[in-house]
Amino acid sequence: DPALEVTDLSFRYGKKEALRSVSFRVMPGEFCALLGPNGAGKSTLFALLTRLFVARQGRIAVMGQDLQTNPRAALACMGVVFQQMTLDLDLSVARNLAYFGALHGLSRREAALRAGAVLERLDMAERAREKARNLNGGHRRRLEIARALMHRPRLLLLDEPTVGLDTRSRAAITAHVHALARDDGIAVLWATHLVDEVAPEDTALILHQGEILQTGRADQLAPKGG
Ligand code: ADP
Numbered sequence: 001d002p003a004l005e006v007t008d009l010s011f012r013y014g015k016k017e018a019l020r021s022v023s024f025r026v027m028p029g030e031f032c033a034l035l036g037p038n039g040a041g042k043s044t045l046f047a048l049l050t051r052l053f054v055a056r057q058g059r060i061a062v063m064g065q066d067l068q069t070n071p072r073a074a075l076a077c078m079g080v081v082f083q084q085m086t087l088d089l090d091l092s093v094a095r096n097l098a099y100f101g102a103l104h105g106l107s108r109r110e111a112a113l114r115a116g117a118v119l120e121r122l123d124m125a126e127r128a129r130e131k132a133r134n135l136n137g138g139h140r141r142r143l144e145i146a147r148a149l150m151h152r153p154r155l156l157l158l159d160e161p162t163v164g165l166d167t168r169s170r171a172a173i174t175a176h177v178h179a180l181a182r183d184d185g186i187a188v189l190w191a192t193h194l195v196d197e198v199a200p201e202d203t204a205l206i207l208h209q210g211e212i213l214q215t216g217r218a219d220q221l222a223p224k225g226g
């Protein structure tokens with residue numbers, strides 16, 4: 001069954017139509033790149049998926065749970081990496097994670113164990129005691145991903161997670177998130193306008209002026225001119 005199923009989703013800002021009957025699904029273990037130029041509707045889609053906005057038309061289901069009628073269950077299956085920083089820079093890496101664990105109802109012990117596991121997964125185990133402020137941009141972003149994994153989501157949404165990072169940090173994060181999909185079976189929706197972050201076997205979902213233009217394996221999409 002799909003981890004994320006979006007059906008006939010539309011959204012307008014006043015008269016401006018930002019999304020037009022968007023439908024797609026992301027399966028467990030699938031890395032789905034959401035591609036589209038500025039203004040395509042990526043941020044609007046993210047806002048709807050994370051329930052910042054509520055759609056009047058269409059349906060969003062996460063692990064079979066309807067986001068509209070059963071938001072708690074749906075959101076519990078979802079980890080989100082926003083563009084805005086959610087970290088407390090004055091706390092250590094481990095304390096940042098413990099804090100988010102507590103928000104999700106984990107006990108101190110569970111949160112500590114889980115924090116250790118997610119840091120290991122993101123190659124940051126040796127940074128646990130460092131203050132978040134002392135991390136470089138790439139490691140801060142990795143900590144944001146670790147945070148989003150604390151409650152064991154089955155679906156991970158990332159909104160342009162490599163913006164502002166250097167090539168090496170971008171490559172590391174792209175590789176880590178691909179591994180989360182491949183090895184842990186997490187469904188990933190990765191919004192980007194950078195085609196080089198997409199691997200040939202990934203799914204590409206191309207959004208243009210609020211509509212899905214193409215979807216399929218990234219290496220099988222029709223090449224574009226320009
Ligand atoms: P993207 O994230 O892909 O750049 P957005 O979702 O931000 O795209 O925007 C989709 C479309 O909706 C664009 O045409 C944008 O100008 C428009 N839009 C976004 N937010 C608003 C808003 N608050 N009011 C009116 N139009 C908006």
Ligand code: ADP
Nearest residue numbers: 013016037038039040041042043044047083160
């Ligand atoms: P992004 O697309 O990366 O979110 P933008 O610069 O397009 O960034 O938009 C910044 C903010 O302005 C967002 O909150 C967006 O919803 C809003 N916005 C974008 N386009 C419009 C628009 N045409 N009218 C009003 N607000 C808009």
